[in-house]
Amino acid sequence: MAIHANARFWTRIGVNAILPAGARRDELVVEFQNVGLRYGIGPEVLRDISFRLEAGAFRFLTGASGAGKSSLIQLMYLAFRPTRGLISLFGHDVITLPRRQMPAVRRRVGVVFQDFRLLDHLSAFDNVALPLRIAGVPEAQGKSHTEELLAWVGLADRLGATPATLSGGEKQRIAIARAVIAKPELLLADEPTGNLDDKAGVRLLRLLEELNRQGTTVVIATHNEALVSRFAHPRLHIEDGDLTIIQPVESAPPVELRVAAP
Ligand SMILES: Nc1ncnc2c1ncn2[C@@H]1O[C@H](COP(=O)(O)OP(=O)(O)OP(=O)(O)O)[C@@H](O)[C@H]1O
Ligand SMILES: [Mg+2]
Numbered sequence: 001m002a003i004h005a006n007a008r009f010w011t012r013i014g015v016n017a018i019l020p021a022g023a024r025r026d027e028l029v030v031e032f033q034n035v036g037l038r039y040g041i042g043p044e045v046l047r048d049i050s051f052r053l054e055a056g057a058f059r060f061l062t063g064a065s066g067a068g069k070s071s072l073i074q075l076m077y078l079a080f081r082p083t084r085g086l087i088s089l090f091g092h093d094v095i096t097l098p099r100r101q102m103p104a105v106r107r108r109v110g111v112v113f114q115d116f117r118l119l120d121h122l123s124a125f126d127n128v129a130l131p132l133r134i135a136g137v138p139e140a141q142g143k144s145h146t147e148e149l150l151a152w153v154g155l156a157d158r159l160g161a162t163p164a165t166l167s168g169g170e171k172q173r174i175a176i177a178r179a180v181i182a183k184p185e186l187l188l189a190d191e192p193t194g195n196l197d198d199k200a201g202v203r204l205l206r207l208l209e210e211l212n213r214q215g216t217t218v219v220i221a222t223h224n225e226a227l228v229s230r231f232a233h234p235r236l237h238i239e240d241g242d243l244t245i246i247q248p249v250e251s252a253p254p255v256e257l258r259v260a261a262p
Pocket of ligand 1: 042045063064065066067068070071072113114217223
């Protein structure tokens with residue numbers, strides 16, 4: 001798959017010039033305090049989760065299948081409220097945030113859903129262009145950015161295709177393009193490499209690191225241990241409903257092999 005990591009992608013396609021810069025470095029983007037979540041009368045899926053993400057953070061989110069990664073992502077996206085505890089997003093207390101203000105807060109967040117959630121009646125182009133249209137970017141300007149980003153994910157020749165005619169990996173790439181095109185302040189990616197091969201996964205991570213360097217706070221839920229171990233970012237790990245923060249293992253400096261002089 002042709003995901004070409006490019007050092008200054010958003011600068012080059014001009015998105016920097018048309019959208020406001022990301023959150024300030026010192027801003028607290030996400031804060032969870034003693035958050036618990038249960039679905040209906042089921043057991044608590046998450047309990048006493050507390051963590052903070054400052055602007056500019058880059059975190060993996062790991063845990064076994066069913067551990068609660070997607071649930072945590074949905075809480076960060078305000079898809080629903082926690083059963084207990086406090087969540088704040090960009091300094092807004094989510095529990096007391098009036099419902100009518102939620103869309104404005106959500107627009108600052110880009111999400112790659114585990115099940116993609118593309119709009120089936122829209123083409124690949126229109127799915128990806130949607131966040132720019134919502135942000136009020138002029139159509140002509142948005143068109144070139146959208147085309148360039150779709151080319152970047154290797155789908156330049158599928159602009160008019162609807163999701164039903166695309167493969168799982170193609171849909172995933174469209175979901176990724178849609179989530180990043182407007183340079184969100186917070187990017188939540190739920191298994192974004194699930195349908196990509198290893199090489200494309202690494203390239204995607206490099207692009208997300210570039211987005212992160214430009215100010216976006218990034219959270220990536222993943223099962224892909226090999227990928228996690230290749231990138232030195234802390235991970236939020238969920239096990240038995242509890243969350244621990246695991247710092248990356250410092251990679252040992254390369255050992256220099258010296259051949260003894262004869
Ligand atoms: N809408 C729901 N209603 C009831 N239970 C749910 C719902 N969504 C998730 N769960 C349950 O909550 C737990 C956590 O699910 P979640 O999808 O957050 O896990 P996950 O870590 O993302 O798993 P995976 O790695 O398989 O994607 C699971 O036991 C799941 O069955
Ligand atoms: Mg999940």
